[in-house]
Amino acid sequence: MSHWPEANWTAPLEFVILGFSGWPQGLRVLLFALLLPLYLATLAGNLLILGLAIADPALHTPMYFFLGALSAVEVAYTLVLTPRMLAGFLLPPGGQAVAPATCAAQMGLFVALGGSECLLLAAMALDRYLAICRPLYYPQLMTPGLCWRLLASCCFGGSVLAIGLTTVIFQLPFCHGGLVNHVFCDLPAVLLLACGNRDLQEHVLLAACLLLLVLPLALILLSYTRVLVVILGVGGAAGRRKAFNTVVSHLTVAVLHYGCATAMYSRPLSSRSLEEDKLVSLIYINLTPLLYPAIYTLRNRDMQGALLRVVRHRTPGALDEADVT
Numbered sequence: 001m002s003h004w005p006e007a008n009w010t011a012p013l014e015f016v017i018l019g020f021s022g023w024p025q026g027l028r029v030l031l032f033a034l035l036l037p038l039y040l041a042t043l044a045g046n047l048l049i050l051g052l053a054i055a056d057p058a059l060h061t062p063m064y065f066f067l068g069a070l071s072a073v074e075v076a077y078t079l080v081l082t083p084r085m086l087a088g089f090l091l092p093p094g095g096q097a098v099a100p101a102t103c104a105a106q107m108g109l110f111v112a113l114g115g116s117e118c119l120l121l122a123a124m125a126l127d128r129y130l131a132i133c134r135p136l137y138y139p140q141l142m143t144p145g146l147c148w149r150l151l152a153s154c155c156f157g158g159s160v161l162a163i164g165l166t167t168v169i170f171q172l173p174f175c176h177g178g179l180v181n182h183v184f185c186d187l188p189a190v191l192l193l194a195c196g197n198r199d200l201q202e203h204v205l206l207a208a209c210l211l212l213l214v215l216p217l218a219l220i221l222l223s224y225t226r227v228l229v230v231i232l233g234v235g236g237a238a239g240r241r242k243a244f245n246t247v248v249s250h251l252t253v254a255v256l257h258y259g260c261a262t263a264m265y266s267r268p269l270s271s272r273s274l275e276e277d278k279l280v281s282l283i284y285i286n287l288t289p290l291l292y293p294a295i296y297t298l299r300n301r302d303m304q305g306a307l308l309r310v311v312r313h314r315t316p317g318a319l320d321e322a323d324v325t
Contacts, residue, residue, distance in 0.1 A: 015103040015178040015185060018095040019088035020278065031282075032089040038286050039082045045293025046071040046078075049303070056306040062142045063131070063246075066124045067296060069151050073120065074289050077113040080106065081285050085183045095179070100170065103185040108166040110184065114261065115158030115212045121254045122216040123150045125223040128250060132227045132243055158212075165208055169194070181274040183281050187265070188272055202268055209265050217258045224251050242301070249295050256291060260284040 020028055053059050053068030084106075088096055098106075130138050169187065172194040182189035187205060224247055231243045264280060296303060 013178075014097045014099055015180050015190075016095040016097050017084075017088065017103075017180045017182065017184060019085065019183045021088065021091065021093045021095045028089040032086055035082075035089075035282075035286050036086060038290055039078065039086065042078055042082075042286075042290045042293070043075060045290065046074045048307070049293055049296060050075070052303060052306045052310065056309065058309075059302060059306055062127050062144075062147050063124070064302070065144075065147050066120060066127060066151070069154075070117065070120050070124070071293065073113055073117050074292060077110075077117070078285075078289055080109045080113065081184055085281075085285060088183060098185070103180070103190070104166050104170045107169070107185045107187060107190065108162045110162075110186070111165055111208075112155075112158045112162035115161050116155045117158075117257065118212045118216050118261070119154035119157050120151070121250075121257060122219050123154055124250055125220040125254070126150075128227055128247060129223040132247075133230050161208060161211065165204070168204060182278055183285070186277070186281070188277065189274055192272070192274070205265065209262070213258055213262050213266070217254070217262075220251075220254050220258075246300070249300060252295055253292055256288050260288055 020031070049071040050068045053064045053071070059068075084096070127142055130141055134141065165187065169190060172191075174193050175195040176193040178193065180186075180189050180193070191205065227247055228244075231240050231247065260280070260283065264277065264284065
């Protein structure tokens with residue numbers, strides 16, 4: 001429990017996101033110049049994947065349906081966080097003042113989109129498991145209707161958890177002011193400003209991590225373990241290579257996403273260094289989302305073929321014949 005008197009347990013009239021406002025101006029301008037191209041490249045890469053998944057008939061399969069949905073979530077995710085973070089590099093020292101409603105909306109959208117992405121990665125693992133381990137039943141099981149229901153369930157699950165967490169946090173009394181020592185209204189940074197039972201707050205955060213990180217990651221690892229066993233045991237060399245590359249791409253993205261999220265949100269509040277959290281945030285906000293489209297497009301021959309068809313304005317059949325020859 002806090003030692004502050006309960007009379008001081010009031011919600012601040014505004015939150016101030018400190019970001020990197022205490023850093024030298026030259027360094028902040030340099031970071032802005034370095035991170036802006038990464039942000040634009042991330043947007044372009046994810047929009048490219050989404051556009052190809054929609055426009056190319058050869059990619060109208062469950063795997064690319066989920067991949068396009070994942071790219072759409074990534075676009076929304078970067079739009080929520082990155083522009084405000086980039087603007088913070090150019091503002092005068094002192095941070096960005098935001099209304100409590102704005103802070104809550106930013107936190108809620110971040111949790112909803114991040115949670116939806118976690119669940120989507122699990123849905124993609126399920127799709128690959130059925131396609132490789134149950135190939136005879138796959139067309140009957142993974143129908144377009146089921147794909148849309150899974151996508152709706154992922155978005156609904158992330159949104160429900162986001163609304164619950166955000167509501168609980170912003171109903172807490174605050175006795176440590178409104179200075180958020182982070183680049184956005186992240187959960188741990190705001191929780192550290194709250195009064196009351198700190199153990200209960202940590203348990204709520206750890207429960208959310210269990211639902212969104214540990215359980216989906218366990219399902220993903222079990223699915224891909226079974227998939228790898230099947231790949232190595234059956235099929236020709238070409239088929240094994242293509243399936244293996246697909247699984248490796250998906251698994252790489254899952255490890256990056258869950259690894260960063262687990263490192264950020266599974267630690268107790270008492271052992272946190274918000275300065276270190278801000279540095280880590282530069283990675284999971286700017287670098288990690290950029291790797292996703294690079295991994296999926298550079299390692300995926302179907303995506304490469306779709307991109308070539310768009311660039312060359314050729315039909316899928318013509319391109320396939322050219323590839324064979």
